[in-house]
Amino acid sequence: MATGRFTFFFTKESPFSQFYPCQFKVDGCTFSCAEQYMMYRKAKLFNDHATAEAILAATKPAKMKALGRQVDGFNDDVWKEHRWEIVHSGNMAKFGQNPELLRTLLDTEGTTLVEAAPNDCIWGIGLAESNPDARDQSKWRGLNLLGQILTRVREDLKPTAVMGSTVADTMLALSKHTFTTDIVTAVLPVKKVEQKKTMRPSLFFVLTKSRSRTGDVTLHLVKKGDKADSYKRKKTWALTDIRHVDGCSAGDLDLELTFADGAKKRWTCFSHRDKQEYAERMQSTVRQVRGCAIKFANFPSNLGGAAKSAGVGGSVGSSGVASSGVQQRRRELQRERGDSFAAKADDGTGKSSDAGGAFDMLSDAESRDLQAFLDSNKESVHNAENFVRRLNEQLRSLELSNIHALISSGAQVTQLTDHVQSARGVVEQLEHRVQGYTGRLQSVAPAIECLADRDKLAKLSAANQLRAAEALERLLAAIRFDESDRRLLREPNFKDRACVPALLKAARQCDSVLAADVPPELRKMAAVKDSTEGLIELKRSFASALVRHLNDIFINYANRRTTARSKSLAFSGHDENKRELLQFSQLMAWLKLNNREMFDELKGRYSRSLSKVYDAEFREVMETVKAILQPLSKDKGKPGALRHAGSNSSLNREGSKRSIGGGGGADSNPADSSSSSTLSSIAATLGSSVATLDNVFEKVLDALEPMVDSEETFCQAFFDLQPSVQQHATLTSSVMSTVSDDGTILSVDSGDQSLTRQEGKQELDELLKQIFSSAVSFLDALASACHLVSAEFSMQMLVRSADRSDRQSGRGRHLGYLYAQLCLRAKQRFDQFIDQMSAEFLEFRANKKSRCGVVAPVLTYEKFASRAGPVFRDSKRLPDLERAHEKLLETLVNLVERVAQEHGKTPPAVVLMENFHRLESIVRSQRMQRLDRMRRDLSDRHKQNRTEYVRNYMGRPLEKLSEFFDGVEQNLSRGVTPDEVGYLQQYSRAELKKIIRDYPAKDVKRNLEQLRKRVEKHLSEEGSLLTAVWHEMQQTLLAQYNQFNRLIAQCYPNANLALEFSDHDLLRFFNDIGSRSSP
Structure with a gap:
């Protein structure tokens, strides 16, 4: 049944079913259905010849299928490899040899064939046609192999059907409209050699015979017009103008013609079969035309021999006709030609009677006599007058001989007439006796016929009774259902566990009886109908009883739950239920x-x-x-x-x-x-x-x-x-x-x-x-x-x-x-x-009355990081922790920058430096590759702010010297030479000497001690950056000291000026101050 884009089939009444009865032949064996061919090939595949013969002898598809499942040596992998080819070849023969079935198959064009077998998940889809999922290919449960194979067979046979109908239609149209005065004997669809793939032919070779002129056979090249049944003659050749027909090769579709003028033309056929049949038809026609000598080459052997004869013995007038081939030619002519041109009857003597008068074939005796006559008159043949005169003399001699023979045979004729008259009398007597016998037998014949009919009817009645008894026995065996099983299903006892297996067995037996293979005509019997309806009702009542019993168990199951269970974290077990x-x-x-x-x-x-x-x-x-x-x-x-809890300030300021x-x-x-x-x-x-x-x-x-x-x-x-x-x-x-x-x-x-x-x-x-x-x-x-x-x-x-x-x-x-x-x-x-923690970080406000140091959210984050690390270690959820770190770090960076701007007691650079340093240490300890970018950013911010802090507070220990030499460098940068700098009043030697006296070693040390105190006041203990900042100040001051000495040597070379402290003094000052201040 075709529905939308699918054509469903299942029952054996469908032409697409493997069980559908139809005859076809493959390799000399006749098969009654495709299932028989499939199982036969399956047995042959595994060399089980005995089962193969049994399958051929079987008459029912079900029996064939059962035998196919019993094949010895069966291997599923081998069968899966060959099953497609076997079923495909069988269906190709089935539909190819049965035109009606092929027409039915081609009518499904545009749809996919689907075997809606609910229990077959290999050849079918595992769903019935009535199932809504059958129309959704994604929900099919089976492979639908048979449907796929039939769809392929339809595509494979489609070109053959199309080409056959094309040739037949073309031949009919040419006879009606184009060649009305000729007889169309053969049509061959062709195309040009250089033309690519073409589904519909437009060029045809047409072989015609004239109705009015005997032996006039013509070859035409016809082209199909745009309108239906419209054809135009492109070229025409007499058959006598063709010298050679070449099939090129056995596997080639090309056909080459050589004409009398030496020209060669080649075309391409659409199929080997059309090419072979047309060559045979043409060769058969060549034998009928006098003076036509066409050679056929590169065709199959059965055509080559005949073609050779046609090419050698085609000329009758020159060398005579070979007597051994005359009878064969006549038989082939009568078999091949079905029109009035070749409608001649053989009278047994080798002659033919032609009502239309085309020409008469010579018999063997005539051929021998003609050859002997021509041999005896070889010289006279060249002199027409003498030859005619001699023939007339011989004719007159023959006529005189015939007359003399007739006169001399008069007595013999009279005697023969007397014998005939006597024979007629004897025949009349015999006829009279036969009539008497016939009259006597007329009364006996009806009685004999009646006895024969009675015996035939008795035998037929006995055979029918035997067949009816066998059918009834099979029917009773198929629908028999034990009364004990019937009682079990009618009154089931589900409470007895021992009865459950028996109930299951009885239910399955009921299914088997309902699914028995009973012919459709027997199912119409009232007894069978009543039995089937009773079993169906019994199944329905048993199913209802089963549902009620199980439903009661479910209700008891729910009510059986313990009403007062112990206060524990375990769930109750339901294993008993x-x-x-x-x-x-x-x-x-x-x-x-x-x-x-x-x-x-x-x-x-x-x-x-x-x-x-x-x-x-x-x-x-x-x-x-x-x-x-x-x-x-x-x-x-x-x-x-x-x-x-130990920080100086916290979010709740309680040190919890x-x-x-x-x-x-x-x-x-x-x-x-x-x-x-x-x-x-x-x-x-x-x-x-x-x-x-x-x-x-x-x-x-x-x-x-x-x-x-x-x-x-x-x-x-x-x-x-x-x-x-x-x-x-x-x-x-x-x-x-x-x-x-x-x-x-x-x-x-x-x-x-x-x-x-x-x-x-x-x-x-x-x-x-x-x-x-x-x-x-x-x-x-x-x-x-x-x-x-x-x-x-x-x-x-x-x-x-x-x-x-x-x-x-x-x-x-x-x-x-x-x-x-x-x-x-x-x-x-x-x-x-994480969101709550981030929000509380943003709500933090630092105490502006005391120094800031490391803010409490940073310490809270440090504690979170130390606790979260072990929890997420070796877990696949580590990326979640990394994202949480990123969010918290971004919040803390913004928080630290805000606190640095708002806090007036601690320099912003110190707040940024200490907190960024602490955050960098926390991030480094986490060892997360995803946080490397933020760690580097925190490190850069920490160093940047530390350098800024040192630069802002380092000028105070040597403030006048720094200002003086800054001016010197500015003059040098403006183009003043080093020698001229000393002559400037503001930067003279006396001025420099005066500033140097203001910075004796003890004053420098005292200034460094005051700087140390300011740094200690700015930095906090949580930051732990005092040593690093003090060391950087030391390096910065030493660099300034070396820069001062370089400028003195450059601009005041002979002034005998020098600072009152050395670099060793600075190192000693820094070490002494640092050691005294360290706890």
Whole structure:
């Protein structure tokens, strides 16, 4: 049935079915259907000749298929390699040899052939035509090999059908419109040699014979016009003008003609068959035309011999006709020519009678006499007058001889007449006697005929009775259903476990009876109809009873839940209930195949009942978790708890020493006195707040994991959600074996039983999502409860959930989905933790009455980094931590820059220098490649601000000297020579000598001590940069000292001037001051 872009077929009544009856021949063997050819070739493939003969002898397709499945030495890999070619060749013969079937196949043009076999996933699609998924190719369950092969056969046979119809139509149109006075005997579609691929021919070789002129045969080259049945003659040649026809080669489609003038022309045919048939037709016509000598070359051997004869013996007038070929030529002429031109009847003497008068073929005797006559008159033939005179004399002599013979034979004629008269009398007597015998037999004939009819009817009646008895026996055997099985299905006892296998056996036997191979005409019998309807009703009532019983079990399952469970983090086990249900798993598979609607309804009831059970358990476990975490919530940690308790200033300015999760005491919960002892003991064993949260979190997940895996394993077995129907028995037995004697359900290795069908996997996922509909909400509540106690614990939640999700990846289990949801929610809590910390950093305000130093958010960040590093180490969620570091660092950089601008007591360069140095050290300790860019940026900022600080405060120990030599350098840069500098009043030798006296060694040391005190006042202990800054000031002052000496030597060379302290004095001053100031 064609629907849209698909043509569906399935039953054996369809012409596309392998079972459809039709005859075709392949390699001398006759086959009654394509299935017989397929199974015959299958047996031959594996050298099972006995089975191959049995398949040829079989008359029913079902028997052929059964024999094909019993082939010895069968190898599935070999069969898969050859099955396409075998079925393709069989269908090519089937449709190629049956025009009606080919026409039906070609009518499906534009659609894909689809075998809608619901139980065949190899040759069909595994779906019935009525299934909506059958029209969606992505949802097909089978390969549709037969449909693909039939689609290919249609494309392969299409050119042959098109070409055949083209030649026939062209021949008819030429006869009606173009060659009305001639007879069209052959048409050959051709094309030019240089012309590329062409589907429709436009050039034709047409061979015609004249109706009015005997022996006038002509070859035409005709071109098809634009209008229908419009053809135009391009060229015309008499057959006698052609000397040679060359087929070029056996595998070539070219055809070359050589004409009397030596010209050669070549065309290309469309098929080898057309080329061969046209050459045979042309060669047959050559034999009928006198004076035509055409040679045929490079054609198959059966044409070559005949062509050779045509080319050698075509000229009758010159050398005579070979007598051995005369009869053969006449027979071929009569066989090949079907028109009036060749309609001659052989009278047995070798002569032919021609009503139309074309010409007469010579018999062997005539040929011999003519040859002898010509040999005896060789000389006279060249003298026409003498030859005619001699022939007339011989003719007169023959006439006189005939007359003399007639006169002399008169007596003999009279005697012959008397004998004939006597013979007529004898014949009359015999006729009279025969008439008497005939009259007597006329009365006996009816009685004999009646006896013959009675015997025939008796034999026919006996044969029909025997066949009817055999048919009834087969029918009864096919529809027989034991009464004991009928009683089991009518009154099933599901409570007795021993009866379940018997019920399953009876149900399958009922299916077998309903699926029996009963001919359609027998199914119309009232008894068969009543039996079938009764079994269908019995199946329906049994399915309803099964659904009611299982539904009662589901209700008891939900009500059997413990009403008062202990306050623990473990989930209740349901192994006893599942063991009770698993005994019905094979009956559920039967229900799934026979009544999908009831099966889906029962599955929905189970999911709704179990959803309520698990929802109640999730609520109870959550209440237990909240009760355990209640003592910790009094001291719950906030991001502020990360602040460094020993810093001079903090975010809350209280120097809190609590941990990030708050104190973890073991006090009982006064709100729940009935469980206070239990909760106190659990809290006491878990220790600190973070440890308590981690322990509670892990225990809940450890309890959740076996429960979800056990439920998924049970659903796979009980609801038959397996990869395929064939694997049902294996997987069911495997799941049954996982139930121990005490009812505990063990886990099943998902690697060996992974679902290969996406449909079964989706159905299982949907069922588990319905059963555990409240699991995601429970995990979200668990994450929220832990986050409320300690926001820092979001790090542990993220890492734990991610690790568990990674362990489940690739297994296709529902637990992986739940862990992924938990990981998502843990990530949200972690992001909230980072956002909250960042917001509190931005809200920080420094105390402007005291020096700033390292701000408290930097110390808080340092504590966060030291705690987060071990948690995320070797975790795949490390990129989340890196992004958190980037966000916090950006916030801290902006915060430090703002504090540096706002704080008036501490120089901005000092605030920036100390905090950037501390942040650089923290980032370096994390060893994260992603933070290298920020680490380098912090290092550059720290060095830049340290240099700026040194530059701003270094000029004070030698302030006058620095100003003097700055002026000297400015004059030098303006073009004043070093010798002229000393003559400038402001920079004279006397002025320099006066400034040098102002800086004796003891005053320089005193200035350095004052500089040291100012630096110590600016820098804080947390920054730990005093030594580095002091060392950089030392290097800067030594560089200034060397620069002063260089300028003195350059501009005042003979002035005998020098500073009153040396570089060694400076080094000693810096060391002495640094050692006295160090703690």
